[in-house]
Amino acid sequence: MKINAQTIVWFDKPVKEQKLTATLGSNKKLLLNDALQSKLPENIQFGFDMSSRTLLIVGTQDSKYKKRKMNTVFGLAPAIADLGMKLPVSFDFTYDKQNNWWVGQIILRKKNSEYDTEQILALYKPLADKIFKKMAKTTPPEDRRQNIGLAFCEAAKQYTPDRGNFEEYLTKHTEYLVKMANHAHVKYVQMESKSIDAAFHNDKSQNFNLYSVIKYNDLNYVKIENKMLDEQFERQLTKSELSVYKMLLNEYTIEEISENLNILPEKIESLAKSVGIKRKKFYLS
Incomplete structure (x- = not known):
């Protein structure tokens, strides 16, 4: 068979897109990688949003904020410390066209091929607080906090990129485990009256109660939780x-x-x- 040079399709190796990153090192200097530095304007200013844990870079006309590969960002290291995180911390940047600034999300650090639990506990403390206030109110506060922390640690060990967005995975995993722990708590608590979470039998081997028939995805779960809380x-x-x-x-x-x-x-x-x-x-x- 004769090969027609006109019909040959040659395959190119896909160009790997360079990540735009910056690292705040132990020396408290912010190092921009070459890819990010090449994208930024000549004069830039840095900002940090404590609530979303994001580093922002915006262009400015002020020449005193000249772009450098190694930058001293006053206040950034203390802000990271206030969040309970240790240096170094790295950021992955994307460009926000609507606001005309670069947004840097903290890159999860790994230790021995597992995500750093200490960093996750600090980084996602607002999420932990939200779950604490929203769920499992019949569980004692100290136990509730501990259950959330344990769920975070377990999520850090089990997460892999193929599971999707880390924060979404962390939220679902933690809510499920906290709900399970709360179910176990109310199931074995002996109440004086036959309330929704009181055992029907004095025999500890017969630990069935009304709570046992509630499905975890029951739409009335919060209402039932509040009823038990009121009874307590x-x-x-x-x-x-x-x-x-x-x-x-x-x-x-x-x-x-x-x-x-x-x-x-x-x-x-x-x-x-x-x-x-x-x-x-x-x-x-």
């Missing part, structure tokens, strides 16, 4: 405090409560104040 709070009240509390929830006035319970209004106010103090301590702990 009410058990901390005295009989008189509970009576006053229930009537206040039903929008009775002090005078009406006094008349119904045959207690002086001054005593009702004192009980209501006591309930308020306990409620604030319980729900904000």
Whole structure:
């Protein structure tokens, strides 16, 4: 068969796109790699957003901010330290056309082929706080914090790039494990009354309760969590405090409560104040 030179298609090796990175070293100097430096204008200014943990670079007309390969960025090292992270820290940059600036996301560091747990715990503390406030409120606060930390550590060990975006993976993994831990907690807690998380049997081997039939993806999960939380709070009240509390929830006035319970209004106010103090301590702990 004769080869026609006109119909031959030659395959090129794909050009590997260079990453645009910068590293804040132990010497507290910010080193720009060649690819990033070539993209930046002659005069640049740096900024750091604490909430999103991103380093920003923007062009400026001020010649005192001349671009250098090795830059001293005053305040950046202390900001990183305030987040609980250790140097060196590297950033991966992309260009934001809408705002005309370069956005640098912190690159997750690896130790012995695993992602650095200490860095992840510091970097994603806002996520941990969000999960802490949102989920598993029937689990004691100390245990809840510990469960979130353990979930973060496990996610750091198990994550691989093929699992997708790290933060999304971390969120789903942590929420699932925290939910599981909370399920185990309420399942074995013995309550005085048959509430939703109270065991139906005194025999510890029979640990079934209403919580056992709740699916993890139940849309009413938060509502059920709040109900259990309310029940726990009410058990901390005295009989008189509970009576006053229930009537206040039903929008009775002090005078009406006094008349119904045959207690002086001054005593009702004192009980209501006591309930308020306990409620604030319980729900904000």
